[in-house]
Amino acid sequence: MPESAGGAGASVRTQVLVEEELAAGDAAVPFAMAGPKALGLALLELGSATQRDRILRTFVDDPTRVGAVAWSEPRPSAEPGFSTTARQDGDAWILDGEKAYVIDAGRASTYVVFAQIDRSAGWSGFGAFLVDAATAGLTVGARAVTLGLDAAHFGSLKLAGVRAERLETADVVRATLRFFARVSLTVAARAVGLARAAFDTTHAFTAERKAFGKPIGHFQAVAFNLVDRLVDVDSARGLVWRAAWTLDTHGDDDAAVLSHCSEAAAEALEAVQRCGADAVQLHGGAGFVRDYVVEKYMRDSKQLALCAPTVATNDALFAAISLGQPLDGALLPTPDIQPIFT
Ligand SMILES: Cc1cc2nc3c(=O)[nH]c(=O)nc-3n(C[C@H](O)[C@H](O)[C@H](O)COP(=O)(O)OP(=O)(O)OC[C@H]3O[C@@H](n4cnc5c(N)ncnc54)[C@H](O)[C@@H]3O)c2cc1C
Structure with missing residues (x-):
């Protein structure tokens, strides 16, 4: 994590060395550990500096916290774009839909969820949203039984009128x-x-x-x-x-x-x-x-x-x-x- 969020600011070269060593012991471990993981990478690329540091600091303060990213969907949309939708409501956004194969569904305290904003814009009309796991309307499916990576935890999410914060990026x-x-x-x-x-x-x-x-x-x-x-x-x-x-x-x-x-x-x-x-x-x-x-x-x-x-x-x-x-x-x-x- 960046030093501005209280992290060590390690280089990507250091990070890949750590990832290799963890996976040499058990490839599921780096997926199963606590920490922001893919959510940290999403914040790095898709969030403003303020959003990134605000959220990542919560993981520095409490190393037991887990982050997750919900991209995949159980069913493709009939038209180009995600079937999960986002509509604006004042400063907030409201998400509806389903996500699948999400690492740490149910364990995460914070999610980045991808959803469709503008159906007519197809695959360029989507956005990424921060969702707190405790938000009303968010429910988690049962843990999936998987082929491998046994220690990692995969599940699905249902979003029904979930309030979320949009990640501010110039070019999604x-x-x-x-x-x-x-x-x-x-x-x-x-x-x-x-x-x-x-x-x-x-x-x-x-x-x-x-x-x-x-x-x-x-x-x-x-x-x-x-x-x-x-x-x-x-x-x-x-x-x-x-x-x-x-x-x-x-x-x-x-x-x-x-x-x-x-x-x-x-x-x-x-x-x-x-x-x-x-x-x-x-x-x-x-x-x-x-x-x-x-x-x-x-x-x-x-x-x-x-x-x-x-x-x-x-x-x-x-x-x-x-x-x-x-x-x-x-x-x-x-x-x-x-x-x-x-
Ligand atoms: C270890 C692991 C961790 C994961 N973590 C997450 C997570 O945290 N969050 C999340 O949302 N999802 C996660 N996933 C799910 C992952 O995103 C999907 O498995 C992957 O994107 C495939 O998506 P799909 O099932 O929709 O397959 P489809 O898109 O339906 O693809 C099916 C097959 O067709 C191939 N294919 C599709 N389109 C093309 C194309 N245009 N050209 C050539 N081949 C193509 C694919 O490569 C694949 O082999 C994870 C999966 C694994 C295994």
């Missing part, structure tokens, strides 16, 4: 793309930690497990696989560090920030799935029983690849920027947003 589309670039980089750093853990566990297992009198890691088919996965870990980490450096040193350069963050995530989310799947494969029968941790690595790696922006969305964003193509509708983690860029 640009700010949201930058918010998702930061989210992508955070998830990519976690993917590096998980990929590393899967590789290290598998490397140790293949040095110990023997066939025909020698460790299975000494057979070329296994050794080449191990080396490929080590290249995966190191190359994903290199891209994560470069993107963190870009944010620290050229943070206002949108094209560099978006392309470096999306490239890092596109690579890390593929790399972690290969490391998770091959960890199970090289453990043989030990891979598919729950006595060994590698089946959890595989489940967690698939779930990481479904974070917003998904691996497909990161691929599309990176391809569009690096090939000089016009930005198109695949670039926010939702379909059908062409009107934003035209």
